[in-house]
Amino acid sequence: DAPRPTRAFGVYIGRFEPPHQAHLLVMLEALRSVQTLIVVIGSARAARNTKNPFTAQERQDMIRAMLEEAGADIGSADTGSAETGRLRFVQVRDHLYDESRWLAEVRGGVQAHVGGSRDVALVGHIKDESSYYLRSFPDWEFLPTHVVSPLSATDVRRAYFAGRLGDVRGMVPPAVHIFLERFRQTPEYAELRADSEALSEARAAWEAAPQPPTFLSADALVSCAGHVLLVRRADRPGRGLLALPGDLLGPKETLLGRAARVVRQLTGLGTALDLSAALRAEATFDHPDRSQRGRVVSHAFHFVLDRETPPELAPGRGESGGGELGEGELGEARWLALSEVLAHPELLFEDHHEIIGRFLSGV
Ligand code: NAD
Numbered sequence: 001d002a003p004r005p006t007r008a009f010g011v012y013i014g015r016f017e018p019p020h021q022a023h024l025l026v027m028l029e030a031l032r033s034v035q036t037l038i039v040v041i042g043s044a045r046a047a048r049n050t051k052n053p054f055t056a057q058e059r060q061d062m063i064r065a066m067l068e069e070a071g072a073d074i075g076s077a078d079t080g081s082a083e084t085g086r087l088r089f090v091q092v093r094d095h096l097y098d099e100s101r102w103l104a105e106v107r108g109g110v111q112a113h114v115g116g117s118r119d120v121a122l123v124g125h126i127k128d129e130s131s132y133y134l135r136s137f138p139d140w141e142f143l144p145t146h147v148v149s150p151l152s153a154t155d156v157r158r159a160y161f162a163g164r165l166g167d168v169r170g171m172v173p174p175a176v177h178i179f180l181e182r183f184r185q186t187p188e189y190a191e192l193r194a195d196s197e198a199l200s201e202a203r204a205a206w207e208a209a210p211q212p213p214t215f216l217s218a219d220a221l222v223s224c225a226g227h228v229l230l231v232r233r234a235d236r237p238g239r240g241l242l243a244l245p246g247d248l249l250g251p252k253e254t255l256l257g258r259a260a261r262v263v264r265q266l267t268g269l270g271t272a273l274d275l276s277a278a279l280r281a282e283a284t285f286d287h288p289d290r291s292q293r294g295r296v297v298s299h300a301f302h303f304v305l306d307r308e309t310p311p312e313l314a315p316g317r318g319e320s321g322g323g324e325l326g327e328g329e330l331g332e333a334r335w336l337a338l339s340e341v342l343a344h345p346e347l348l349f350e351d352h353h354e355i356i357g358r359f360l361s362g363v
Contacts, residue, residue: 015153031086048192218247223305285354
């Protein structure tokens with residue numbers, strides 16, 4: 001007979017982009033030693049990109065399907081409900097510039113399942129420096145996995161976006177492979193694959209450089225009467241996502257000058273706009289993982305236009321008026337209600353939602 005689980009709760013944190021064979025083995029091992037396994041799915045509610053291609057719900061569904069397929073005793077999706085089954089999920093967004101908020105959200109999500117129990121263990125594998133967070137929960141006993149495998153989700157994604165489904169098959173459980181095959185038929189896959197190619201080309205262009213380049217971008221958060229000025233990206237990666245207006249710094253300009261020039265061009269207000277009077281704050285956003293384009297540091301300026309309504313945007317530059325957020329509304333630049341933007345992190349490029357939140361959400 002299989003030994004009975006000795007601990008009440010196990011917590012397994014990961015990105016699972018996508019879940020692979022080693023993740024499955026870790027979860028099966030954990031289910032032998034804990035009564036209830038809580039899988040914390042990180043990097044939730046972000047726009048799809050080639051590093052995070054799947055929504056948290058898709059990853060959750062893949063994990064449940066692969067465990068069911070492997071015969072794990074977790075109850076079916078119907079009987080093993082989110083509140084009572086042996087497998088539970090918590091979805092947590094990244095907070096690249098606010099580690100304590102991330103820790104609090106992980107703890108809060110886990111707490112909702114364990115109630116007052118202190119019998120909580122943390123499952124995982126200290127893989128490299130990216131696993132540092134496993135040391136951030138000292139009150140949960142660490143249960144290192146015995147699973148030894150060279151598998152990495154990065155290799156799975158590389159093969160997947162290169163169209164090598166045969167290689168992917170050996171790395172992921174069949175249920176995940178079925179999902180990946182189906183996803184390959186979607187327009188989202190086509191976009192991500194094109195992004196992947198664009199990123200490889202951009203990387204190749206710098207291969208001969210004597211050292212890896214660092215790019216500096218000047219970005220502007222312009223707010224006015226409860227609205228913020230955003231652009232819809234025309235370039236890859238992230239074509240169609242909402243972004244702060246900004247650009248890489250040229251050789252003959254200052255950061256403030258660059259950001260101001262972009263705002264003037266977009267609004268068409270030219271020098272009528274007194275941006276130095278409107279400047280309220282500035283900050284640097286330099287998380288090493290903030291961009292897939294390479295090492296891109298953003299210096300962002302927050303401008304507040306003191307008006308009753310946002311100014312009309314120049315003809316041809318974009319659409320004016322407070323629009324609704326949604327699919328298929330293309331426009332170069334537009335004013336969007338701040339509350340809508342804050343509620344939809346999945347529509348924003350890279351860490352721009354966090355940048356806006358830092359200046360405007362009041363936290
Ligand atoms: P992952 O999917 O790469 O790995 C999940 C777990 O599985 C880890 O314990 C890992 O060591 C283990 N694992 C992976 N491959 C294995 C193998 N071959 N053999 C055995 N074990 C293996 O996920 P991750 O990147 O560690 O996920 C952490 C998540 O938490 C991410 O979403 C990250 O963004 C998030 N996070 C966010 C913050 C923040 O926003 N401030 C801070 C820390 C972590």
